[in-house]
Amino acid sequence: MNRTLRIVLATLIGIAPSHVPVKAEEVMIAVAANFIDASREIAPLFEQATGHRTRISYGSTGKLYSQIEHGAPFELFLAADTQRPIKAEEEGLAVPGSRFVYAKGRLVLWSVKPGLFNNAERFLKEGAFDHLALANPKTAPYGLAAHQVMNRLGVLDGLTPKLVRGESIAQTFQFVATGNAEAGFVALAQIKEWAGEAGTLWEIPPHYYAPIDQAAVLLKKGEANPAAIAYLAFLRSDTAREVIERYGYGVE
Amino acid sequence: MTFDWQPVWLTLKLAGTTTLLLLILGTPIAWWLARTHAWYKQALSAVVALPLVLPPTVLGFYLLIMLAPDGPVGRLTQSLGIGTLPFTFEGLVFASMLYSLPFVVQPLQNAFEALGPRPAEVAATLRASPWDRFMTVVIPLARPGFLTASVLAFAHTVGEFGVVLMIGGNIPGETRVLSVAIYDYVETLEYDQAHLLAAGMLAFSFLVLMTLYLVNGRISRSHQP
CATH class of the missing domain: 3.40.190.10 (Periplasmic binding protein-like II)
Structure with a gap:
């Protein structure tokens, strides 16, 4: 040996x-x-x-x-x-x-682009973007909450062709953080850890979703x-x- | 139970488009690789073979960065007026072409190399133009190579998962292909649907490969003296 x-x-x-x-x-x-x-x-x-x-x-x-x-x-x-x-x-x-x-948990609408929207509800209703990211509502509770918000605002049907689904909220965040989706529904906790640009953030009123x-x-x-x-x-x-x-x- | 056919058609469309475009792109590359003695031939061969060894996540990661609105390719596609590629069918075609490139180039290159320069030279003595030589002599003789390349490119694209998952965004009718649909059904515990699609994939893949082996076996036998 x-x-x-x-x-x-x-x-x-x-x-x-x-x-x-x-x-x-x-x-x-x-x-x-x-x-x-x-x-x-x-x-x-x-x-x-x-x-x-x-x-x-x-x-x-x-x-x-x-x-x-x-x-x-x-x-x-x-x-x-x-x-x-x-x-x-x-x-x-x-x-x-x-x-x-x-x-x-707290759900937010977020974009890496600064000043993308002032009024988030109008931004969603007008739908002047190519892709809006959310987590898969079937597997991710934050995706389900995002569905509820869009339902409440009456924009879900209109936005459906533009929705891109991450397989988890982590992938959803990555879609938005890389700029591939203009905006997306992510967890407030993810924003807290984000070291990049602040971008545009809407803290969604808690009564908009379960x-x-x-x-x-x-x-x-x-x-x-x-x-x-x-x-x-x-x-x-x-x-x-x-x-x-x-x-x-x-x-x- | 209602069966959702959309992922099936979408997958066939993606695989068909990718295969066709890859044959057009891969043939000249394979021809050049089979003929050249350039010092960088090995480097190019290595680049073509990269998708064979790289995890799909490497490809998916770089594609996401490069195709993003402020990425190098993303800027280009935007300035060309076609927007950005992630989350689109065109984006999947682009990714699939990268991913399946070696499956087209390598069988073709092997076929061209096995052929040797002789048939084309003979045709040249009969005053066939280079284009004519290639179309009427080389391509028919390299038929098994083309068959293998088409089948492998098609089947490999059908079987693609990681890259699609990373740049697709799971959009029904646009990027929600078979493999992603199966993954989705398994995650959401919809096993009936998952079983149907998965068993279908298994049968399809087996049939494709068996047909390929049968046909290629017949061709090579018919060429034996």
């Missing part, structure tokens, strides 16, 4: 395990795409506070739910609605009684994992709530 290999083996066998604290566990979390930035900020705070580690997967709420239904190894589900966590409970995929609303109550739930796979239970508790802590509010969400 050559020397390098021996050193590598010795490292793997002898040293690596001693780096892992005895009680630290890892939790696998499925996080709705609108909460990407906030969850990235919360993760190190959680890891510092508890010593546990996180592994996070992102996607639209609908896509994550379908993965969970098919045995994905997620232990926590941070959805962008309440409906799918409830469904997970009903289907026996989640632990009953563990569900709570960790954030109330509340986006984002619920978290403990999945059956995480029932026995102390890290999963600790994360849910941490999500309700003042530290986490401060981060969540800073991203423009409401908290209960």
